[in-house]
Amino acid sequence: MLLVVVFCGANLPVMAADWRCGADIIAGDAKTLLSTDPRPVWRDVQLNIEAVDAFAAAELPGKSFRLADIAFVPGYGDAARVWLEQASANKVSITPLAERSDFLGRIPVRIEDQVIGDWQAELLAAGLAMLVPESDQDMSELIGIEDTAIKNHSGIWSDPSPETAYYVRAHDAGAENIPTARDAIGRFAVIDGKIRSIEHQEWRSYLNFGSNWREDFTIALDATLRDAFANGEDFQDILQDWVGQEIRVRGVIENRGGPYIALENPFWLCLARSSRAQ
Structure with missing residues (x-):
């Protein structure tokens, strides 16, 4: 059964996580482990959703993308794809979060638009994806969003x-x-x-x-x-x-x-x- 897909609007509020993870529990000053380098951004891109974990864009030929730091799970892929296809009606900004593509040639990225906001955050809030940190970004906000989804028994x-x-x-x-x-x-x-x-x-x-x-x-x-x-x-x-x-x-x-x-x-x-x- 597909879940009802609802966009929560742009820019979810920052969640106060009940958990300290990764760099937050490493002894001493571990914030230096997180990237603060500016990342290039591709703007006003129209995405084509080839799969829940594979996107392409005519403006960026030869490149394939996937959302970084989240994973889609069996039983909820169809609902997640419905969400992504609806979201792809909006032009987006794409920020690469890795220097190299993964083993399938996909670039792990963050995707945002002016209507929905941060795609990772919204998918986690709906319980359509699971947080699987992999990049050198601060996970605090996403951890809080997923924690709320777990408490609310949302989606997965x-x-x-x-x-x-x-x-x-x-x-x-x-x-x-x-x-x-x-x-x-x-x-x-x-x-x-x-x-x-x-x-x-x-x-x-x-x-x-x-x-x-x-x-x-x-x-x-x-x-x-x-x-x-x-x-x-x-x-x-x-x-x-x-x-x-x-x-x-x-x-x-x-x-x-x-x-x-x-x-x-x-x-x-x-x-x-x-x-x-x-």
Whole structure:
């Protein structure tokens, strides 16, 4: 069934995210990791929607584009394409967010127009796409927009089925009737839960969400990522402060005795805002 497509109007208000992600939780001043360089912009472009993740424009021959930092998911592609085809009636501005094309020859971009505003933001607000950070841009606003969509059960976040849900909890949420990470083994999902303990090994650290690490949900940080979060400080001290905190992580859930995610990108992990984070 296609979702009803409604444009929310230009320029969504900035959302105050309940989460700190990526550069916001890296020790010290990590804002230097985010790009502040001006990007070239192609203006007044008429897009042709070839697929939900492939656009072209007669004004820019030989180029193919896709929206950066978001992904479209099975079951909602038709609704997303309807949205994109309606949006493409407007001329847009295109900002490339990568120096090179991806492996399919598409340039990851931001797309905006004067009627709808930021396409990524609007698709996330409607629950027609999932945030999958990949660029060197500040994700704070998009994280807040997606968080609101999750809370409102919009679009892809409305599915409560253990077999297909994209939002799950690390453990049984009881009366909330939310699937668990174990239900989502084998697919990409967003998982919320509270860290109970952390184990460090030479090349990896494990964030454990239950009393039995062999069966309960675990996040693995390789040495490069944990050092990035520590940003020159002692990684054990930095990560220990996460114990007891609510975490949001996204990725493909593997089966390693229990559900398991090997974190790929620091922006794929978030800490809930608390009195310690203010």
